[in-house]
Amino acid sequence: MNNVFVYCEIESGKVADVSLELLTKGRVLANTLGCNLEALAIGHNLDGIEKELAPYGADVVHVADAPELAPFRTLPHAAIICGLFKEEKPQIALFGASPVGRDLAPRVSSALHSGLTADCTSLEIGDHTDAKSGTTYTNLLYQIRPAFGGNIIATIINPDHRPQMATVREGVMKKEVAKTPGKGIVKKIDASKYLNDTDFVVRIIDRQIEERKINIKSAPVIVAGGYGMGSKENFAILHELAEVLGGEVGASRAAVDAGMTDHARQVGQTGVTVRPKLYIACGISGQIQHTAGMDGSSMVISINTDPNAPINKIADYAIVGDVMEVVPKMIKYYKQNSK
Amino acid sequence: MKKTLKIVVLAKQVPDTRNVGKDAMKADGTVNRAALPAIFNPEDLNALEQALVLKDMFPGSEVTLLTMGPGRAAEIIREAMFRGADGGVLLSDRKFAGSDTLATSYALSRAILKLNPDIIVAGRQAIDGDTAQVGPQVAEKLGWPQITYAEEIVGTEGDELIIKRRLEHGVETVACPLPLLMTVNASAPDCRPRHAKRVMKYKYAKTASEAQEASTDYDDTLRKERPYLNITEWSVADVDADDAQLGLAGSPTKVKKIENVVFAAKEAKRLSASDSDIDSLMKELIASHTLG
Incomplete structure (x- = not known):
C-alpha cells in the first residue's frame, strides 16, 4: 500500500x-x-x-x-x-x-x-x-x-x-x-x-507503426536549425555537417512550424529533450521553449547573425555570422583534419 | 447512424505564447499578459474544421462552439460562426477562476449535459498549458469513449464513425459508435477561412453581457429581430454545477511556487565567421575529443 x-x-x-x-x-x-x-x-x-x-x-x-x-x-x-x-x-x-x-x-x-x-x-x-x-x-x-x-x-x-x-x-x-x-x-x-x-467499444481497424527512423536523442552531436535558416533547402547544409561529424539534425519549434523540417527533429519543451556532447545551434534565437530541451548539452556553439540573440547567454562559443558561410568552413576544416 | 448530428466543439481563447516578444515579460520578471494577443487556440481551429466536415457529411447537423472563459472569450465564438458554426455558448462565472484541468472538465461536462450532443470535437491541447488533459477528462466525466490525436474522419460503417489517428510513429484507424469525444491534432487539415456572407450575418452577434455594455437602440432592435445574434451565456447556476468542484477549491492540483525563467549568466566566447576563428575552434574541438 x-x-x-x-x-x-x-x-x-x-x-x-x-x-x-x-x-x-x-x-x-x-x-x-x-x-x-x-x-x-x-x-x-x-x-x-x-x-x-x-x-x-x-x-x-x-x-x-x-x-x-x-x-x-x-x-x-x-x-x-x-x-x-x-x-x-x-x-x-x-x-x-x-x-x-x-x-x-x-x-x-x-x-x-x-x-x-x-x-x-x-x-x-x-x-x-x-x-x-x-x-x-x-x-x-x-x-x-x-x-x-x-x-x-x-x-x-x-x-x-x-x-x-x-x-x-x-x-x-x-x-x-x-x-x-x-x-x-x-x-x-x-x-x-x-x-x-x-x-x-472502440475497434482498431488498421494500425501502421513505423520503426523510429530519426533518433536525435542518442546522437553525440546535434546540429540544430532555427527559423533563421530561412528555408527547407538551407537545412541541407546542416545535414551535411551532421553527417560529417557523426551527428543528427535537430530543429526549433519555429523551424518545424514553418515546415522546414520534420517534427521528429524538434528539440524543446514540446519536442525532444537532448543532452549531446556538442550542440550547434544554427539560426536559433534561443527562446526558452527551445533551450529547455537542450541546456543540458555538454557544449553549446551558437551561430547567429544577431550578436544579442538570447541563445548566446547559454552558449560556450557564440559565432556571430551567417550560417551559410560558417557551416561550410566547419565541414571543410573537419574533413581535412580529422582522422 | 442518425441523419443529423448535434456537434459540440470545445475551444479556448489563449494568450499567444508562441509569439512571446521582448515586452512579454515585465521588469519584475512576471508575465505581461496584456502584451500577448488573445487568439483562438490553434488546435481548436483544427477541431472546428473536423466538426464542419461532419456537418458536410451529415447535412442539417448543428455545430455549437462551447468555451469557458472571461467575457471577451465570446470573440472566438463569433470567429467560429464566421467560419461555419451555427452558434456558441460562453460558460463564464467568477466561480470558475483558478480551476485546474479537472475542475474545468467538470464545468464543461455540466454544460455538455445541458447541450446533449451526439459528438464532441476538441483540440488536442491548448498552447498556454500544453497539457492535453481536458479532452480525455471530459470524456471520462461523461462516460464516453475518447479518440485522441484524430487527423481525419474517414467515413461511417453502420453505426460507427471511422477515424484516423496520428500516433508518435504511425497511424491507427479506429471505429467507434456515437456518442464519442475526439481530440484533433495540428496535423489535421487547417480550418476553412471566414466566409464573407457569414461575417456580414454574424458580426453583431453578442452575449447578453456584451450587449449590455454596448447597448444602442439599433443593436437592441437588431437582436430582437434576429435571435441568432444572441450568443448564449451560462453561469454556474445555469449548468447546475456543484460549487465545491469548481475553482481553486475544486482543483486537486495546487500551484506551490512560480519561478520566472532567468538564464544563468555565462560568458560565451565570441568568435567571428573568419577562417582563422572557425579553424581554431574546430582544432580545439578535435583536440578536446568533443568531436571525433
Missing part, C-alpha cells in the same frame, strides 16, 4: 524507454519515501517482462496479460489501472508524456479525482504548509514543469488527493540500472473483474 507506481508502456513486446526512465526516477523517489516501487504492465505475451523491469528497481510487477489488451486502447487499460489503484492506493503514479500516457493518464485522474500534472521536467519530494489553514503536509511530490510557453516554471502539488499523478516526456529523466535491482515479484492481475463489454 502507498507505494510508487509506474505505468509501463509496451509496444511490440518492448518496454518503452520513457517507462524505464520513469522507473529509474521512481526508484529514487521510493528510496526517499522508504516505500516500494511497483511497475504496471498491461498487454499481451508479457511472460518474463519482470526481467526487463527489475534491473531498473521494480520491487513488484503487476501484470495484466490478455490478447484483447494489446495493442493499447484507452478504456480497458484505464479500467484496469483504476481498479488496481483503488485497491493498492499508490501515493504516486507516473506515466510517460507519450501519446499513450497523455491519452491514458487524464482519463485515470478524472475517474479517481486525483489531479495530474503534465510534462514534468523535475520530480522531488518535499513538504508544504498551507498558508490559509496552516496544515502541514510532509513528503509531497513536487511536480515541476514549465508553463506559459516555457516562460515560467511552476511547482505543482496535490496535497489532499491520491495518487499524486504526473507525466514526464521521454528523455527528460535519465535511464539508469539501479545499484540494487528490484525483486521483480510478479503479481498477476485478474483483469476480468475490472472490465466491462463497453470498455471495448
